[in-house]
Amino acid sequence: MALRGRALALSAEYGDDRPALAVYLATLLLEATGHLADATPATLRDRFLGWIRPGRVAAPGTRLGA
Template sequence: MANERHLPMRPLWGCDTCRADWPCPAARLALLAEYHNDRIALRVYLAALMAEADGQLSQVGRNADLYRRFLAWV
């Protein structure tokens, strides 16, 4: 569905719609569209979410390349 919002499920940071690691491909497209005029603001927003995810994922013992997942694609 085109209007589905792909939001993170905390504390595991999976997509609440498609269950992929968040930000999933659909969330990435939506974020790029939302921040199309301000990539710096998008990076700042994602860096804050990455820091939150790092704290939560470390508590549940899930290690991941969060930089690649949250920032490298921007």
């Protein structure tokens, strides 16, 4: 599966739960740093986390949509 296809599959799997997706991808990024030693930190960040669209953040003590 191409990189774009994997991103679409993960987006569909996680839906609106972007924080959980970001944690999952950050875990993969950490694991990849040992395998992709020649890549710069910025390149890895962009590759693993850069495609996640930003979301709204709820104010402390509130929930989105409430």
